[in-house]
Amino acid sequence: MNxxxxxxxxxxxQLTMLQAYVEQEMMETAVFExxxxxxxxxxxxxxxxxxxxxxxxxxxxxxxxxxLAWLESTGRFHSTLLRYLENLRFTxxxxxxxxxxxxxxxxxxxxxxxxxxxxxxxxxRLMNLLNFQTMIAxxxxxxxxxxxxxxxxxxxxxxxHGAEAGLFAARASYLAGFAGTATVLAGMEYDIPIYGTMAxxxxxxxxxxxxxxxxFALAQPENVVLLLDTYDTEAAAHKVVDLAPxxxxxxxxxxxxxxxxxxxxxxxxxxxxILDEGGLPQAQILASGNLDxxxxxxxxxxGAPIDSFAxxxxxxxxxxxxSLDCAYKLQEYAGRPCRKRSEGKATWPGRKQVYRQYxxxxxxxxxxxxxxxxxxxxxxxxxxxxxxxxxxxxxxTLTESRQRAAAQLALLxxxxxxxxxxxxxxxxxxxxxxxxxxxxxxxVP
Amino acid sequence: MNxxxxxxxxxxxQLTMLQAYVEQEMMETAVFExxxxxxxxxxxxxxxxxxxxxxxxxxxxxxxxxxLAWLESTGRFHSTLLRYLENLRFTxxxxxxxxxxxxxxxxxxxxxxxxxxxxxxxxxRLMNLLNFQTMIAxxxxxxxxxxxxxxxxxxxxxxxHGAEAGLFAARASYLAGFAGTATVLAGMEYDIPIYGTMAxxxxxxxxxxxxxxxxFALAQPENVVLLLDTYDTEAAAHKVVDLAPxxxxxxxxxxxxxxxxxxxxxxxxxxxxILDEGGLPQAQILASGNLDxxxxxxxxxxGAPIDSFAxxxxxxxxxxxxSLDCAYKLQEYAGRPCRKRSEGKATWPGRKQVYRQYxxxxxxxxxxxxxxxxxxxxxxxxxxxxxxxxxxxxxxTLTESRQRAAAQLALLxxxxxxxxxxxxxxxxxxxxxxxxxxxxxxxVP
Numbered sequence: 001m002n003x004x005x006x007x008x009x010x011x012x013x014q015l016t017m018l019q020a021y022v023e024q025e026m027m028e029t030a031v032f033e034x035x036x037x038x039x040x041x042x043x044x045x046x047x048x049x050x051x052x053x054x055x056x057x058x059x060x061x062x063x064x065x066x067x068l069a070w071l072e073s074t075g076r077f078h079s080t081l082l083r084y085l086e087n088l089r090f091t092x093x094x095x096x097x098x099x100x101x102x103x104x105x106x107x108x109x110x111x112x113x114x115x116x117x118x119x120x121x122x123x124x125r126l127m128n129l130l131n132f133q134t135m136i137a138x139x140x141x142x143x144x145x146x147x148x149x150x151x152x153x154x155x156x157x158x159x160x161h162g163a164e165a166g167l168f169a170a171r172a173s174y175l176a177g178f179a180g181t182a183t184v185l186a187g188m189e190y191d192i193p194i195y196g197t198m199a200x201x202x203x204x205x206x207x208x209x210x211x212x213x214x215x216f217a218l219a220q221p222e223n224v225v226l227l228l229d230t231y232d233t234e235a236a237a238h239k240v241v242d243l244a245p246x247x248x249x250x251x252x253x254x255x256x257x258x259x260x261x262x263x264x265x266x267x268x269x270x271x272x273x274i275l276d277e278g279g280l281p282q283a284q285i286l287a288s289g290n291l292d293x294x295x296x297x298x299x300x301x302x303g304a305p306i307d308s309f310a311x312x313x314x315x316x317x318x319x320x321x322x323s324l325d326c327a328y329k330l331q332e333y334a335g336r337p338c339r340k341r342s343e344g345k346a347t348w349p350g351r352k353q354v355y356r357q358y359x360x361x362x363x364x365x366x367x368x369x370x371x372x373x374x375x376x377x378x379x380x381x382x383x384x385x386x387x388x389x390x391x392x393x394x395x396x397t398l399t400e401s402r403q404r405a406a407a408q409l410a411l412l413x414x415x416x417x418x419x420x421x422x423x424x425x426x427x428x429x430x431x432x433x434x435x436x437x438x439x440x441x442x443x444v445p
Numbered sequence: 446m447n448x449x450x451x452x453x454x455x456x457x458x459q460l461t462m463l464q465a466y467v468e469q470e471m472m473e474t475a476v477f478e479x480x481x482x483x484x485x486x487x488x489x490x491x492x493x494x495x496x497x498x499x500x501x502x503x504x505x506x507x508x509x510x511x512x513l514a515w516l517e518s519t520g521r522f523h524s525t526l527l528r529y530l531e532n533l534r535f536t537x538x539x540x541x542x543x544x545x546x547x548x549x550x551x552x553x554x555x556x557x558x559x560x561x562x563x564x565x566x567x568x569x570r571l572m573n574l575l576n577f578q579t580m581i582a583x584x585x586x587x588x589x590x591x592x593x594x595x596x597x598x599x600x601x602x603x604x605x606h607g608a609e610a611g612l613f614a615a616r617a618s619y620l621a622g623f624a625g626t627a628t629v630l631a632g633m634e635y636d637i638p639i640y641g642t643m644a645x646x647x648x649x650x651x652x653x654x655x656x657x658x659x660x661f662a663l664a665q666p667e668n669v670v671l672l673l674d675t676y677d678t679e680a681a682a683h684k685v686v687d688l689a690p691x692x693x694x695x696x697x698x699x700x701x702x703x704x705x706x707x708x709x710x711x712x713x714x715x716x717x718x719i720l721d722e723g724g725l726p727q728a729q730i731l732a733s734g735n736l737d738x739x740x741x742x743x744x745x746x747x748g749a750p751i752d753s754f755a756x757x758x759x760x761x762x763x764x765x766x767x768s769l770d771c772a773y774k775l776q777e778y779a780g781r782p783c784r785k786r787s788e789g790k791a792t793w794p795g796r797k798q799v800y801r802q803y804x805x806x807x808x809x810x811x812x813x814x815x816x817x818x819x820x821x822x823x824x825x826x827x828x829x830x831x832x833x834x835x836x837x838x839x840x841x842t843l844t845e846s847r848q849r850a851a852a853q854l855a856l857l858x859x860x861x862x863x864x865x866x867x868x869x870x871x872x873x874x875x876x877x878x879x880x881x882x883x884x885x886x887x888x889v890p
Contacts, residue, residue, distance in 0.1 A: 003608045003609070003612060003630055003634075004608045006630055008629040008630040008633060009602075009608055009611070009612075009628075009629075009630045010602075010628075010629055010630075011600070011602060011603070011627040011628065011629070011641055012627050012628075012629050012632075012639045012640060012641025013627065013641035013642050013643055013644055014641075014644075015629065015641070016641050016642070016643065016661070016664065016665045016668065017643050017644060017646075017647045017661070019664040019665065020647070020660045020661050020663070020664035020665070021650075023660075023663065023664050024660050024664075026650060030646075030650065032646070067633065070633045071629075074632075074639075076665070076667070076668070078664075116650055120644070120646060120647075123603070123644070123646075124602055124603050125608075127603035127604065128602060128603050128604070128605060128607065128608065128611060129607075131603065131604050132605075132606050132607055155456070157454075157455075157456060157569055157573060158456070158568070158569050158572040158573050158576065159572065159573070159576050159768040159769070159771075160573060160577075160606065161577050161605065161606035161607065161609075161610035161613075161762070161767075162573065162574075162577055162606065162607055162608075162609030162610040162612075162613055163448045163449045163454055163570075163573065163607075163609050164448070164606075164607030164608050164609045164610070165606035165607040165609070165610050166454070166573060167448060167454075167607075168606075168607055182456040182457050182458065183454075183455075183456065183457075184453040184454075184455055184456070184457050184460060184516075185448055185451055185453040185454045185455075187457075187519075188453060188512065188515045189448075194457045194519075195457060196456055196457025196458035196459075196460070196461050197458050197461070198458055198461065198462050199458055199459075199462060199565070199568070200774070200775070200785045200787065201462075201475075201477070201565060201568075201774065201775035202462045202465070202565075204775045204778065204783040204784070204785060205466075205471060205475065205561055205775060205778045205783075207781075215465045215468075215469050216461070216462070216465050218465070218468065219461065219464040219465035219468050219469075219523075220461045220464065220465070220521070222521070223461065223521070229787045229788070230785055230786070230787060231785075231786050231787075232786075260787065261787040261788045261789060261790050262787070262788035262789070313768045317606070317762075317767040317768050318767075319767050319768065322606075322762040322763075322764050322767040323604040323758045323762050323764065324604070326604075329645070329646065330645070330646035330649045330650060333649065333650045336652075338649040338650075339649070340645045340649060340675055340676075341675070341676050341677075342645065342674045342675060342676075342705065342706040342707070343674070343706045343707035344706060344707070345706050
């Protein structure tokens with residue numbers, strides 16, 4: 001089973017609603033927008049990611065004959081709906097904020113304009129895709145901001161929430177500025193640089209640590225990075241120094257060592273000294289082990305002689321904020337703008353655009369969210385992506401999105417760059433949008 | 446791409462280690478065990494889940510020719526490794542704690558006994574599978590414990606971390622005692638009951654709320670559950686009452702209503718009264734909206750007239766503890782027990798069994814972790830599952846595992862049933878295991 005493009009990867013209510021839409025012939029144009037209601041704790045900004053997977057889903061979404069037969073067997077669905085699903089293809093328009101762009105609450109990440117049933121049915125998977133990658137890119141960008149240019153590597157697959165989460169976390173963190181991932185399949189699928197060393201079990205499987213190091217070096221002569229903390233970190237560093245001349249005779253250089261437990265700054269200093277005094281100044285130190293952006297900041301600010309960092313669980317699960325309060329809401333149907341007014345969850349109606357205005361220092365100053373027809377100064381963030389179910393431009397490469405992310409981070413005001421919450425970024429709701437909301441409210445019972 | 450059974454769904458270091466193992470002909474039997482180092486915050490116990498997916502992975506894991514060609518193109522791997530991967534099949538033994546069983550830190554969930562490269566290569570995906578479902582089942586069980594028998598439904602797919610997380614969360618929460626899920630594909634794949642109502646967009650797409658309710662009832666006459674909070678919850682309840690006679694003339698009963706925002710207890714009381722006074726005592730109330738086990742407990746303990754609850758993001762992301770501190774460690778190689786002694790991460794060596802001892806009240810009293818040859822009184826938790834790469838028994842059905850989970854929860858001591866941390870459960874490390882650790886340490890440099 002490859003569930004990722006199945007029409008059935010959705011909430012049941014989408015299908016029950018579709019049955020009513022199809023029966024009532026409610027096929028007119030619907031406008032849905034996906035946005036985040038508020039920033040999660042510990043976040044000053046969001047970084048858009050996942051759009052490419054959404055577009056793939058729009059192009060590939062299908063229902064199989066097995067799935068249709070199963071739907072029929074539940075006795076819940078009429079043949080009109082089953083025939084509709086069988087022939088379903090996306091024929092709508094998409095506008096979106098490009099991947100790698102920094103954005104804020106109330107700003108639509110994506111707008112779907114399509115016949116109501118088509119647009120409705122997208123809700124669950126669209127949220128599933130954009131919530132996760134955006135959350136990961138937004139978290140990973142925090143590590144990038146504090147790492148001071150040191151390479152960061154995603155080590156998170158083992159505690160990612162399933163296979164797709166591991167692959168998408170590798171992609172989203174690379175987009176946000178990580179140097180690569182340990183996940184081999186992500187390397188193949190997304191052309192992301194892959195990194196890897198050895199596990200403690202490799203050392204344990206050998207009768208002694210030095211033999212383990214030698215065997216590893218012979219097997220990976222171009223990539224000799226040796227794990228030091230299976231038994232005693234500094235003792236292992238001395239074994240690396242002792243082994244180095246033998247390896248050198250065979251043309252093999254020790255590229256680096258990895259620390260994975262204990263006080264990483266303290267071990268790094270001691271190991272750096274042992275390596276330098278042992279004639280291995282070129283050997284780099286990679287640190288791993290429950291790292292997050294706060295520990296990265298502490299290690300980097302403290303001047304620990306660590307050359308690169310592997311970040312796993314905290315990033316790949318976005319541990320301090322494992323979801324975004326995002327919503328995919330109907331903003332217009334059959335030419336009539338609408339909005340939800342549920343307590344604490346009211347939304348702004350209609351089709352919207354976001355204009356970003358820059359300060360004299362060239363950095364982000366504030367954003368204005370307004371109706372689509374209300375042209376404002378500044379850079380419009382939503383761009384046309386698909387029309388009539390077809391892409392308007394070739395797929396943006398991950399490298400291009402990663403470059404955009406880096407450029408965006410460089411334009412972030414200082415107040416938003418710190419790990420602590422500062423003054424919130426100014427997102428203004430334009431007069432014309434407020435006026436539209438009042439008009440809509442007058443017409444809803 | 447269906448990544449779920451790919452050999453490349455792994456960390457690069459598994460492949461670099463395998464290259465050394467294959468070249469050094471280190472093919473002797475390795476024993477790995479997966480366990481959790483410590484309970485996550487806010488948890489008193491863990492519930493085993495995900496074993497069935499592990500067994501499927503062991504049976505189905507493959508490398509495709511495309512993947513082999515890509516591996517070769519990286520220039521990192523020798524042909525000996527590529528040939529090894531091409532012919533890789535799992536031929537080992539598996540012992541494990543059955544799904545639905547409650548267990549605790551330091552207790553091996555699963556043991557893999559296989560030639561070293563086979564067993565090593567499993568690490569990443571085994572952890573990925575067992576970490577997630579066990580985490581979700583352990584979280585979902587907390588909601589089950591406080592819900593007082595009211596049905597709970599998984600609504601989490603949209604904020605699950607990708608497709609597989611959504612499907613596995615539906616499975617693991619059903620295993621732990623949820624009544625079903627909104628995720629259609631999980632219903633098909635795992636034969637889990639599916640539930641669904643309507644979205645706010647359905648109401649918004651209609652010119653008035655009453656028409657929306659009527660259209661929905663006509664499309665789903667057997668499943669009329671109407672969402673009340675798009676504009677004003679109590680006003681909507683009155684509309685349901687007004688509509689009911691018209692529906693009844695067509696033989697359609699209002700099965701229930703759904704509340705999704707605001708003070709759920711207060712709305713439930715008001716809506717219950719409106720429905721009762723309006724002649725709809727049979728209409729049930731379903732509550733949803735950022736629920737977790739703490740809010741469930743408050744609503745149930747407060748006597749809110751809510752008949753069932755939908756739980757989404759908090760459960761599906763295990764928001765307060767989005768990972769387990771689990772590890773997959775080499776415990777023996779070529780007949781020689783071993784262990785890792787890294788700071789704060791030392792492990793117990795050798796093949797182990799866990800014995801559960803029951804108190805006079807029939808409930809769990811304490812567990813003993815010991816070496817495999819040290820028979821202790823009590824119930825042994827690890828059972829033989831596979832031998833020589835083949836299952837010893839037919840796959841346990843999800844229903845059977847769900848029954849086991851319910852039986853286990855019934856045997857949980859009161860101190861572990863509350864949402865707050867109580868006295869930790871007593872897990873004893875037997876003398877023979879401590880002795881083995883000392884012996885191992887004497888022989889490791």
